[in-house]
Amino acid sequence: MDNSANVATTTTPKKKTKLCEICNVQRPVLKRPKTGQMICKECFYQVFEDEIHHTIVSNNLFKRGDRVAIGASGGKDSTVLAEVLTLLNKKYDYGLDLFLLSIDEGITGYRDDSLETVKRNQEQYQIPLKILSYKELYNWTMDEIVKEIGLKGNCTFCGVFRRQALDRGAVILKANKIVTGHNADDIAETVLMNLLRGDIPRLQRCVYIITGSEGALPRSKPFKYTYQKEIVMYAYFKKLDYFSTECIYAPNAYRGHARDFLKDLEAVRPSIIIDIIHSAENFHFREENKMPVQRNCTQCGYICSNDICMACDLLKNLNSGLAKVKLSINLKRKDKDQQVLDNSNNNNNNNNNNTNTFNNNLKSTLEIKTNN
Numbered sequence: 001m002d003n004s005a006n007v008a009t010t011t012t013p014k015k016k017t018k019l020c021e022i023c024n025v026q027r028p029v030l031k032r033p034k035t036g037q038m039i040c041k042e043c044f045y046q047v048f049e050d051e052i053h054h055t056i057v058s059n060n061l062f063k064r065g066d067r068v069a070i071g072a073s074g075g076k077d078s079t080v081l082a083e084v085l086t087l088l089n090k091k092y093d094y095g096l097d098l099f100l101l102s103i104d105e106g107i108t109g110y111r112d113d114s115l116e117t118v119k120r121n122q123e124q125y126q127i128p129l130k131i132l133s134y135k136e137l138y139n140w141t142m143d144e145i146v147k148e149i150g151l152k153g154n155c156t157f158c159g160v161f162r163r164q165a166l167d168r169g170a171v172i173l174k175a176n177k178i179v180t181g182h183n184a185d186d187i188a189e190t191v192l193m194n195l196l197r198g199d200i201p202r203l204q205r206c207v208y209i210i211t212g213s214e215g216a217l218p219r220s221k222p223f224k225y226t227y228q229k230e231i232v233m234y235a236y237f238k239k240l241d242y243f244s245t246e247c248i249y250a251p252n253a254y255r256g257h258a259r260d261f262l263k264d265l266e267a268v269r270p271s272i273i274i275d276i277i278h279s280a281e282n283f284h285f286r287e288e289n290k291m292p293v294q295r296n297c298t299q300c301g302y303i304c305s306n307d308i309c310m311a312c313d314l315l316k317n318l319n320s321g322l323a324k325v326k327l328s329i330n331l332k333r334k335d336k337d338q339q340v341l342d343n344s345n346n347n348n349n350n351n352n353n354n355t356n357t358f359n360n361n362l363k364s365t366l367e368i369k370t371n372n
């Protein structure tokens with residue numbers, strides 16, 4: 001009796017080894033967050049770098065002979081930016097002179113450690129490094145500022161001072177362009193924050209890939225369409241040397257909420273980050289939201305839209321001891337506003353749901369005003 005038919009039906013078919021969805025040769029080691037594809041390490045590097053190259057070329061971020069200062073904090077974003085720009089500059093012969101520019105805010109136990117990473121990056125990438133400190137520019141460190149004003153509003157000082165410090169550092173390096181490691185997640189978060197705050201001018205500006213062209217030093221974001229998760233993967237697989245501790249003064253207030261919200265949305269719709277950026281790129285704004293006219297600060301000459309720039313204004317308050325007073329007035333105002341809200345809440349029991357939503361929104365707005 002011939003049993004061959006039975007044998008054929010009972011044999012377990014050999015399991016087919018899955019291969020990288022791009023090259024079909026290597027075994028996949030990761031699932032690409034942006035597309036969900038299972039791919040190998042080499043193909044991941046290739047698509048990651050190719051997309052950044054495409055962003056650079058299609059947006060004309062650089063031209064041959066540019067001196068480009070990379071805002072380097074020692075964190076994953078700027079370290080990957082230094083690695084990728086060094087690589088693309090060689091591979092596609094961009095003809096750029098690259099520099100690392102680090103700002104030392106004077107935060108003990110955070111920036112001093114991360115600067116050690118940047119110093120090693122300087123050796124690894126063979127790019128000249130310039131470190132400029134708040135102390136030498138403003139005669140204040142962030143440690144001293146926090147001692148003076150506490151942990152409310154510290155990031156406002158830090159953000160304004162850093163923006164100007166980067167420009168001043170780039171001038172010292174004779175750079176004509178600045179690049180920063182802001183990634184797609186950062187930009188989508190900022191869009192959400194500005195939308196929720198109703199900050200139309202910032203909403204308009206925050207998706208620009210190049211800003212500051214009206215001044216002497218345009219700054220751009222080559223990672224505008226790059227997912228944070230992919231930057232982390234790239235740094236991890238390439239074993240890059242970066243510093244991953246958060247600033248000890250991070251308030252994590254409003255941006256933290258936007259970040260959490262975005263993470264929840266991303267869990268159900270992975271393309272949400274790029275979708276938000278594309279939506280914001282297509283917003284149309286009314287004429288009256290145009291940028292204010294730029295002029296020079298009467299105290300330091302920095303480009304600004306008022307008589308004196310924000311850094312000089314904040315410094316004036318710090319040096320005269322007014323910063324603390326102004327903040328406490330803001331906080332008192334916040335309490336007063338809260339009281340008004342509480343009273344109005346008591347008088348409006350009929351419409352409890354709406355009132356609570358309104359209060360929460362207004363509370364957040366007040367929080368932003370004091371925190372940022």
Ligand code: SF4
Pocket residue numbers: 105142154155156158159247248249250251
């Ligand atoms: S978290 Fe705030 S204080 Fe710390 S580095 Fe960032 S902006 Fe500066």
Ligand SMILES: [Zn+2]
Pocket residue numbers: 020021022023024025026039040041042043044
């Ligand atoms: Zn592959």
Ligand SMILES: [Zn+2]
Pocket residue numbers: 297298299300301302308309310311312313
């Ligand atoms: Zn000024």
